[in-house]
Amino acid sequence: xxxxIILSATLLSGLSKGQSNFARDSAxxxxxxxxxxxxxECHENLHFLCKNIGNRLGGSLSAERAIDWGKSLCESxxxxxxxxxxxxxxxxxxxxxxxxxxxxxxxTVKLPITALGGSVGTNGKITAEVVAVKTFxxxxxxxxxxxEGKIVFFNRxxxxxxxxxxxxxGNNYEIRGSGPAExxxxxxxxxxxxxxxxxxxxxxxxxxxxxxxxxxxIPGAALSVVDSRALGQALQADPHLRFTLELSCExxxxxxxHNVIAEITGTEFPDQYIVVGGHLDSWDIGEGxxxxxxxxxxxxxxxxTLKAIGYRPLHTIRAxxxxxxxxxNDGGETYASAMKSEGRVHVAALESDGGGFxxxxxxxxxxxxxxxxxxxxxxxxxxxxLFAFRRGGSGTDIGPLKDDRVALFGLTVDSQRxxxxxxxxxxxxxxxxxxxxxxxxxxxxSLIYLLDQTGIPAE
Amino acid sequence: xxxxIILSATLLSGLSKGQSNFARDSAxxxxxxxxxxxxxECHENLHFLCKNIGNRLGGSLSAERAIDWGKSLCESxxxxxxxxxxxxxxxxxxxxxxxxxxxxxxxTVKLPITALGGSVGTNGKITAEVVAVKTFxxxxxxxxxxxEGKIVFFNRxxxxxxxxxxxxxGNNYEIRGSGPAExxxxxxxxxxxxxxxxxxxxxxxxxxxxxxxxxxxIPGAALSVVDSRALGQALQADPHLRFTLELSCExxxxxxxHNVIAEITGTEFPDQYIVVGGHLDSWDIGEGxxxxxxxxxxxxxxxxTLKAIGYRPLHTIRAxxxxxxxxxNDGGETYASAMKSEGRVHVAALESDGGGFxxxxxxxxxxxxxxxxxxxxxxxxxxxxLFAFRRGGSGTDIGPLKDDRVALFGLTVDSQRxxxxxxxxxxxxxxxxxxxxxxxxxxxxSLIYLLDQTGIPAE
Numbered sequence: 001x002x003x004x005i006i007l008s009a010t011l012l013s014g015l016s017k018g019q020s021n022f023a024r025d026s027a028x029x030x031x032x033x034x035x036x037x038x039x040x041e042c043h044e045n046l047h048f049l050c051k052n053i054g055n056r057l058g059g060s061l062s063a064e065r066a067i068d069w070g071k072s073l074c075e076s077x078x079x080x081x082x083x084x085x086x087x088x089x090x091x092x093x094x095x096x097x098x099x100x101x102x103x104x105x106x107x108t109v110k111l112p113i114t115a116l117g118g119s120v121g122t123n124g125k126i127t128a129e130v131v132a133v134k135t136f137x138x139x140x141x142x143x144x145x146x147x148e149g150k151i152v153f154f155n156r157x158x159x160x161x162x163x164x165x166x167x168x169x170g171n172n173y174e175i176r177g178s179g180p181a182e183x184x185x186x187x188x189x190x191x192x193x194x195x196x197x198x199x200x201x202x203x204x205x206x207x208x209x210x211x212x213x214x215x216x217x218i219p220g221a222a223l224s225v226v227d228s229r230a231l232g233q234a235l236q237a238d239p240h241l242r243f244t245l246e247l248s249c250e251x252x253x254x255x256x257x258h259n260v261i262a263e264i265t266g267t268e269f270p271d272q273y274i275v276v277g278g279h280l281d282s283w284d285i286g287e288g289x290x291x292x293x294x295x296x297x298x299x300x301x302x303x304x305t306l307k308a309i310g311y312r313p314l315h316t317i318r319a320x321x322x323x324x325x326x327x328x329n330d331g332g333e334t335y336a337s338a339m340k341s342e343g344r345v346h347v348a349a350l351e352s353d354g355g356g357f358x359x360x361x362x363x364x365x366x367x368x369x370x371x372x373x374x375x376x377x378x379x380x381x382x383x384x385x386l387f388a389f390r391r392g393g394s395g396t397d398i399g400p401l402k403d404d405r406v407a408l409f410g411l412t413v414d415s416q417r418x419x420x421x422x423x424x425x426x427x428x429x430x431x432x433x434x435x436x437x438x439x440x441x442x443x444x445x446s447l448i449y450l451l452d453q454t455g456i457p458a459e
Numbered sequence: 460x461x462x463x464i465i466l467s468a469t470l471l472s473g474l475s476k477g478q479s480n481f482a483r484d485s486a487x488x489x490x491x492x493x494x495x496x497x498x499x500e501c502h503e504n505l506h507f508l509c510k511n512i513g514n515r516l517g518g519s520l521s522a523e524r525a526i527d528w529g530k531s532l533c534e535s536x537x538x539x540x541x542x543x544x545x546x547x548x549x550x551x552x553x554x555x556x557x558x559x560x561x562x563x564x565x566x567t568v569k570l571p572i573t574a575l576g577g578s579v580g581t582n583g584k585i586t587a588e589v590v591a592v593k594t595f596x597x598x599x600x601x602x603x604x605x606x607e608g609k610i611v612f613f614n615r616x617x618x619x620x621x622x623x624x625x626x627x628x629g630n631n632y633e634i635r636g637s638g639p640a641e642x643x644x645x646x647x648x649x650x651x652x653x654x655x656x657x658x659x660x661x662x663x664x665x666x667x668x669x670x671x672x673x674x675x676x677i678p679g680a681a682l683s684v685v686d687s688r689a690l691g692q693a694l695q696a697d698p699h700l701r702f703t704l705e706l707s708c709e710x711x712x713x714x715x716x717h718n719v720i721a722e723i724t725g726t727e728f729p730d731q732y733i734v735v736g737g738h739l740d741s742w743d744i745g746e747g748x749x750x751x752x753x754x755x756x757x758x759x760x761x762x763x764t765l766k767a768i769g770y771r772p773l774h775t776i777r778a779x780x781x782x783x784x785x786x787x788n789d790g791g792e793t794y795a796s797a798m799k800s801e802g803r804v805h806v807a808a809l810e811s812d813g814g815g816f817x818x819x820x821x822x823x824x825x826x827x828x829x830x831x832x833x834x835x836x837x838x839x840x841x842x843x844x845l846f847a848f849r850r851g852g853s854g855t856d857i858g859p860l861k862d863d864r865v866a867l868f869g870l871t872v873d874s875q876r877x878x879x880x881x882x883x884x885x886x887x888x889x890x891x892x893x894x895x896x897x898x899x900x901x902x903x904x905s906l907i908y909l910l911d912q913t914g915i916p917a918e
Binding site: 033034037038163198383384387414417435436 | 496623657844846873879898
C-alpha cells in the first residue's frame with residue numbers, strides 16, 4: 001500500500017492537460033486496477049441494492065428508497081458534492097394479478113407470464129383464440145378478418161446468428177415495443193409475445209411497450225421461451241385453442257423523483273464535466289442486478305477508486321445515477337435539458353448499461369479526432385483484455401447529452417449472457433460475477449482518467 | 460440452408476494449399492459460425508456427458524463409460540475413421556470417507572473437505588494441532604521444531620490482482636502440487652490447503668498433488684475459501700485447536716484405458732495431421748463440465764461442423780479425446796510418443812482446456828513465421844470478438860507434441876469465472892452457457908480451417 005501512495009504522489013506531480021505520457025498513464029491504470037481488484041466495494045454495494053431494496057421501477061416507493069440509498073452511499077464516500085436533481089417520472093404499476101393459461105384437449109395449461117411495461121390491464125379476464133405470427137408483415141397479410149377479436153401471439157425467436165446478442169435484441173425489439181399497438185390496428189383484443197430472451201427457460205421477460213394514438217390500447221404480456229415454444233406447438237395441434245389473460249396493471253399519474261449526482265470537483269476545469277453513469281431504476285421483477293444495478297455500483301466505484309488512489313481530476317467528474325431509464329428515459333432527458341439550460345459544458349460521458357459482464361472495451365460516438373485519440377489508448381488497455389475500441393452507441397441515459405462538443409462512450413461487455421437475465425425475475429445478484437463486475441469498474445475508471453487527462457478535444 | 464450449400468460449393472471450388480483469399484476465408488468462417496450457432500450440438504452433447512456419465516477420473520469405470528460414449532458419438536457423426544489408442548493410466552480412488560473438523564472452545568466445527576488427487580489415506584483418523592503458513596519459506600523458517608507432529612495449513616489466498624486468473628492459479632499451484640511433500644520434510648502428519656479458487660463459497664477444490672522420494676507420504680486435503688478463512692480466524696483465537704482429518708483415498712495399480720481419435724481424412728495431405736482436442740477425464744467431483752467436458756464437445760463439434768458445411772480438408776483433421784490429463788497426462792504423453800514412433804507429421808494442434816467460457820482469441824507456441832501468419836488472421840476473426848492473438852501456452856494434452864515442425868495453439872477464453880468452478884463439485888453443466896460454449900467451438904473450427912488451408916509453414 002505504501003508503494004501505491006509513493007507511486008501516486010510521483011504521478012500526480014507534473015500532470016497537466018493534454019500531456020501524454022505512456023509510462024505515467026500506464027502506472028495510473030495499474031493503480032486503478034489494483035485498487036478495484038484488491039479493495040473493490042461494488043460487488044458488496046450491489047448486494048445491498050439487490051437484497052435490501054430489490055427491484056425499483058421508476059415512480060415506485062422502491063425507486064425512492066434506491067435514490068435515498070444512492071445519495072447516502074455517495075455521501076459516505078466523502079465525495080466533494082452529492083445532490084439530487086428533480087425528475088418527473090412516469091408511474092406504472094403491475095398490480096397483484098398476472099395470469100395466463102390456455103385450454104387444449106380439455107386440459108388447462110397455466111404458464112408464467114409478465115405484463116409488458118406500460119400495458120393496460122385486462123379489466124377482468126380476456127379469453128380468445130390465438131393467432132400466431134412472427135412479423136408485422138404476417139400480421140398485415142392476415143388482416144382484420146383473421147385477427148379481430150383474437151389474441152395475437154408474436155412467436156419470433158431471437159436470432160442465434162447475431163454474434164453480439166444486442167443485435168438479436170434489436171431485431172426483435174419491435175414485437176415488444178410495438179406488438180400490442182400493431183395488433184390493435186387489426187382489432188385484436190390482446191397481445192402476447194415470446195420473450196426477448198436467449199435463455200431456454202421458463203422466465204418471462206418484461207420491458208416497455210408503447211401504444212399509438214388513434215387505436216385501442218390492448219393488454220400485452222410476455223411468455224417464456226419454453227412456454228412460447230409449447231404454445232406454438234399446441235396451436236399447430238389445435239388452432240382454435242383459447243387463451244385466457246388476466247392483468248391488473250395500470251398507468252398512474254406522473255410523480256416527482258430524482259437523479260442522484262455525486263461529484264469530485266476538477267482542479268483546473270471545475271466547470272467542465274465528465275459524466276459516468278447508469279440507471280438506478282429497474283424493471284419491477286427480479287432485482288435489476290445486471291440491468292442496471294451493475295452500472296450504478298460501477299459508476300460509484302469509479303469515483304471511490306479515483307479518490308482512494310489520491311487522484312485529483314482536472315475536470316469535475318460526476319457519477320450520475322439516472323432515474324427511470326426503463327419507462328421513458330426521464331432521468332436522461334431531464335439531466336441533458338437541465339445542463340443545456342444552465343450552459344454547463346460536458347466534455348465526455350460514459351455509461352455502463354450492458355450488465356456486469358466481463359468488459360471487452362468501449363464503443364464511442366464522437367468526431368473523427370476524438371475517435372483517433374480514443375483508439376490510441378488501446379495499447380494502454382490491451383493488457384487488461386480491453387480490445388474493442390469501436391464506433392457505436394453509448395447509452396440511453398447519456399444519449400440526450402449529445403451535441404457537437406461532447407464525446408459519448410459505452411462500456412462494451414461480453415454480451416452472450418445478458419439476455420438470459422435482462423428484464424426477468426432471474427436478473428439477481430447471484431448471477432453477477434464479482435471479478436467481472438470489478439473488471440468493468442476498473443476499465444471505466446481507467447477511461448475516465450484518460451478522458452480527464454486529455455480533456456478529449458472538441459474537434 | 461440452400462444458400463449455405465451453394466455458398467459452400469462455390470467456396471470449395473478452386474481451393475488449394477497456401478492460397479490466401481480474404482473473401483473466401485471470410486465466407487467460410489461465416490458459414491462455420493452459422494452452422495454452430497444455428498445447429499450446434501455441443502451443448503446437448505455436454506449435457507449427456509455431464510448428466511448421464513458424470514465425473515470421470517482416469518482409471519475409473521466412469522472414464523471407461525466416457526470413452527465408449529465419445530467413440531459412439533463420433534461414429535454416429537460418420538467421420539471417416541474413429542478408433543481407440545491404448546493408454547496406460549494411473550488409478551487413484553477417493554473412497555467413501557472424507558471428513559474434516561476442528562475443535563475450538565469445546566465446540567466441534569465440521570467442514571467440507573476434498574482429498575487432493577493422489578493423496579494417501581489417513582488410515583483411521585489423524586488429530587493434531589495446526590500450523591498455518593502462506594509460503595514454503597514460512598514453513599522452512601518454522602522448521603521441524605514447530606511443525607513436527609502437526610497438520611500444516613497452507614492458507615494462501617488467490618492473488619486478486621492477476622488480470623487473468625490463470626496467473627493467480629499459477630502462483631498458488633505449488634501449495635497444492637507440493638504442499639504435502641514440503642510439509643512432510645519437517646515432520647508434519649498431514650496437510651490442508653486453502654482451495655485454489657476465486658469463489659467466496661464453501662466448495663473445496665481438488666487437484667493433483669505429488670510426493671517426493673525419500674520423504675514420508677502424508678495425507679493432503681483442500682478446504683473451501685470460506686472455511687479456510689474461518690479456520691484461519693479460529694487459529695488466531697486458539698492456536699492450539701486440534702484438527703481431525705479422515706480420508707479413505709488410495710493409489711491403485713495402473714490400468715489400461717484409451718484415447719479416442721476421430722478423423723476426417725485429408726484430400727491432399729492425408730498423412731499430415733491437424734489435431735483439435737481436450738481431455739475426456741475429469742476430477743472425480745462435480746461433472747467436469749468446464750474442465751474439460753467443454754473442450755471435448757467443442758473438439759467433436761469442430762469435426763461435425765466442417766462435415767456439415769461440406770468442407771473437405773486438405774490435411775487429415777483429428778479430434779483427439781485425451782484420457783487422464785488430470786493425474787499424469789498419460790493420454791497426451793502416449794499420443795505424442797506413438798506419433799513420433801510412427802513418424803506421423805503433425806502440422807498443428809489446438810486444445811481447449813480453459814472452460815466453456817466466451818472466447819477471446821488464441822495463444823500459440825511456434826516459430827516467428829508461424830506467429831506472423833497466425834497474427835494475420837486477426838482481421839478475419841475480430842468480427843467474432845476474437846482479439847487476443849498472443850504467444851503463450853497451448854494445452855497440457857498437446858504439449859508433448861512440440862517439435863520443430865508443429866505449431867501449437869490454445870483457445871483463449873475469458874478466465875474470470877473458471878476458478879470459481881475448476882476441480883470442484885460446482886463444475887456442473889448448469890454453469891456452462893450455451894452461447895459461450897458454441898462461440899468457442901466456432902472459433903476453434905475457424906482456426907482449424909485456416910490452419911488447414913495454409914498448412915502453416917514449418918519455418
